[in-house]
Amino acid sequence: MRTQVAIIGAGPSGLLLGQLLTRAGIANVILERHTPEYVLGRIRAGVLEQGAVAMLDEAGVGARLHAEGLVHGGIEILWAGTRHRVDLNGLTGGKNVIVYGQTEVTKDLMDARRASGATSVYEAEEVSVHGFDGTKPVVRYRHGGAAHELECDFIAGCDGFHGVCRQSVPTRAIRTYERVYPFGWLGLLSETPPVSHELIYVSHERGFALCSMRSHTRSRYYLQCSLDDKVEDWSDERFWEELGKRLDARAVADLVTGPSIEKSIAPLRSFVAEPLRFGRLFLAGDAGHIVPPTGAKGLNLAASDVRYLYDGLAEYYRKGATAGLDAYSERALRRIWKAERFSWWMTNLLHRFPENGPFGEKMQLAELDYLFSSKAALTALAENYVGLPY
Ligand code: RFL
Ligand code: PHB
Numbered sequence: 551m552r553t554q555v556a557i558i559g560a561g562p563s564g565l566l567l568g569q570l571l572t573r574a575g576i577a578n579v580i581l582e583r584h585t586p587e588y589v590l591g592r593i594r595a596g597v598l599e600q601g602a603v604a605m606l607d608e609a610g611v612g613a614r615l616h617a618e619g620l621v622h623g624g625i626e627i628l629w630a631g632t633r634h635r636v637d638l639n640g641l642t643g644g645k646n647v648i649v650y651g652q653t654e655v656t657k658d659l660m661d662a663r664r665a666s667g668a669t670s671v672y673e674a675e676e677v678s679v680h681g682f683d684g685t686k687p688v689v690r691y692r693h694g695g696a697a698h699e700l701e702c703d704f705i706a707g708c709d710g711f712h713g714v715c716r717q718s719v720p721t722r723a724i725r726t727y728e729r730v731y732p733f734g735w736l737g738l739l740s741e742t743p744p745v746s747h748e749l750i751y752v753s754h755e756r757g758f759a760l761c762s763m764r765s766h767t768r769s770r771y772y773l774q775c776s777l778d779d780k781v782e783d784w785s786d787e788r789f790w791e792e793l794g795k796r797l798d799a800r801a802v803a804d805l806v807t808g809p810s811i812e813k814s815i816a817p818l819r820s821f822v823a824e825p826l827r828f829g830r831l832f833l834a835g836d837a838g839h840i841v842p843p844t845g846a847k848g849l850n851l852a853a854s855d856v857r858y859l860y861d862g863l864a865e866y867y868r869k870g871a872t873a874g875l876d877a878y879s880e881r882a883l884r885r886i887w888k889a890e891r892f893s894w895w896m897t898n899l900l901h902r903f904p905e906n907g908p909f910g911e912k913m914q915l916a917e918l919d920y921l922f923s924s925k926a927a928l929t930a931l932a933e934n935y936v937g938l939p940y
Contacts, residue, residue, distance in 0.1 A: 553579045553669075555863060556689045556702040558677055558715055560589055560670060562652060563835030563852040564708030565659035569609040570860045572668045576867050579700055581674040581691055583709075586660060593739055593812050595652040596762050596770055597622075597749075597846035599937030602853035603648055611658040618765070619650035622748055625935065627900075628798055629753040629918045641925075641932035649749075651764045652849055679705050679718050682831035706859065707833040708852075711821070711840050719828050729894065731818035731842060733757070733901060736775040738789050742808040744769045745801050751844075751900055753914065754796040758844075758901040761793075761801070769806075772843075774901055779815060786810045818842040820894050822886060825879040826855075832878060834859050839886050844900060845893035850937055855882045857940050885938060892934040 555571055557564045560582035571578045582589065598606075598619070606612045623639030623646045639646055663670060675692040682705055689700040707715025716724070744763035752759040757774035764770055771793055775784075790807040797805065821840040826833045835852035858881045862874030899917055903910055921927045 552701040553577045554702060555704050555706055556700050557706045557708055559709035559713060561708060561710055561835065562655055562849055563856055565656065565663060566605060566609055566853065567706055567708060567856045567860055568668060569659055569662055571863065572666045573610060574864050576863060578668060580670040581677055581689065582670065582672050583674060585672050590653055590656055593653065593737065595849035596649055596764060598648045598650055599850045600645060601937050601940050602850045605853045605857060611662045614658055615650050619648040621646050622649055624748050626748055626750045628750055631798055633750065633798060634922045636928060636932055638932045638936050641929045642936050645936040647936055649763060677714055679715055679831060683829040687830045704863065705831045707831055707837045708835050710836040713837050715831060716823055716833055716837050723828055725824050727822045729820040731897060733774050734777050734815045734817045735772045735843060736779065736784055736815050737770065737772045738810045739770050739812040740808045740810055741767060742769050742806040743767055745805045752796050753900045753918065756796050759793055759796040775815060777817065781813050781815055784813065818897065820890055822890060824883060826882055827879040832859055841890055841893035842897045844896040847889040847893050851886055851889050854885050854940050858882045888938055
């Protein structure tokens with residue numbers, strides 16, 4: 551088989567890139583390790599920046615997002631027992647975020663890809679990438695018990711943090727930067743109305759918590775937990791009880807509990823690989839970088855990477871020029887590092903770090919107190935939360 555762009559991974563990065571390329575008449579094949587059902591079963595991001603929404607519109611998949619997504623002009627931060635609102639809209643001259651689950655984004659992109667007739671190979675096994683240092687890259691994989699070879703012009707490594715693409719680059723050609731946090735997030739999804747109409751980020755002495763949502767009838771909650779915790783240790787009852795202990799009295803009164811639909815623990819990590827281009831192999835999304843979820847930036851960074859990569863590929867196929875592809879790594883990394891900084895800062899501000907002791911807690915309280923007494927500081931939070939320009 552031969553194509554122009556071979557895309558490894560059918561997460562949001564791979565599907566969005568594929569959709570944009572297909573619409574531009576650039577042939578592409580997506581190879582995904584898992585089944586579509588498995589990919590849709592992963593409960594992840596919930597908050598989209600306007601830049602990501604614009605990309606989904608450009609890909610022709612914005613209709614349901616605009617009909618069903620919840621426009622949020624603010625978030626709340628609860629600390630020292632009181633909730634404080636961050637007026638995202640007012641502080642950024644009218645910008646909002648949209649609450650619309652990654653599952654729905656992925657479903658919309660999968661439906662559009664199916665309708666376009668472009669090739670996707672799910673349950674592709676033993677995917678390996680070759681020859682990207684030269685002019686004729688090849689992707690090998692197994693499917694349905696047989697070995698296959700896909701010749702292409704470029705390989706887009708959209709295969710997430712544990713994917714094969716980044717790991718196929720010689721160690722001397724890549725440098726990685728990492729911070730692993732000493733706790734995780736335990737997430738619970740339930741068919742219950744959200745406790746509040748906006749997200750509540752909670753800094754509490756028992757640990758961070760987050761009240762989020764997927765719709766007016768479906769809620770997503772998170773608790774900072776120990777890395778030793780197992781999901782089995784957390785009955786629904788224990789989860790709701792612990793969440794109640796971290797919320798204010800009004801939220802406790804408003805909280806509607808119910809059985810979980812999904813419960814999982816995610817470790818928190820900051821990670822960046824440099825560069826993001828190796829000859830004809832490009833890394834995009836979680837394959838090249840990870841942020842802790844506190845700033846809601848992971849999926850949004852995947853969208854901005856795809857913006858730069860797609861523009862480079864479109865320019866190459868339209869005009870034969872390589873300027874966009876040559877600039878990809880540097881352009882993407884400038885935005886990535888700023889989102890890394892913001893996510894790291896929000897994580898440090900709101901979580902309990904036992905090793906930082908009472909002094910560290912005082913620093914967090916002083917920073918929160920300063921934040922809500924300074925329009926300049928709040929504006930900095932707001933403009934990062936709604937998303938820096940592409
Ligand atoms: P994905 O989604 O991991 O998709 C990669 C795909 O590649 C496949 N794959 C392979 N395929 C073939 N061969 C191989 N060898 C392969 N290895 C892997 C995988 O099966 C998979 O389908 O990466 P992508 O597309 O770059 O998308 C990134 C986002 O998924 C991620 O950044 C976000 O989910 C992060 N994130 C959030 N981002 C936000 O913007 N806003 C949020 O509110 C937000 N909340 C979150 C989050 C992530 C979380 N977790 C669980 C990590 C909340 C949580 C709890
Ligand atoms: C979510 O709804 O899953 C979510 C929202 C905001 C975050 C992280 C996750 O910062």
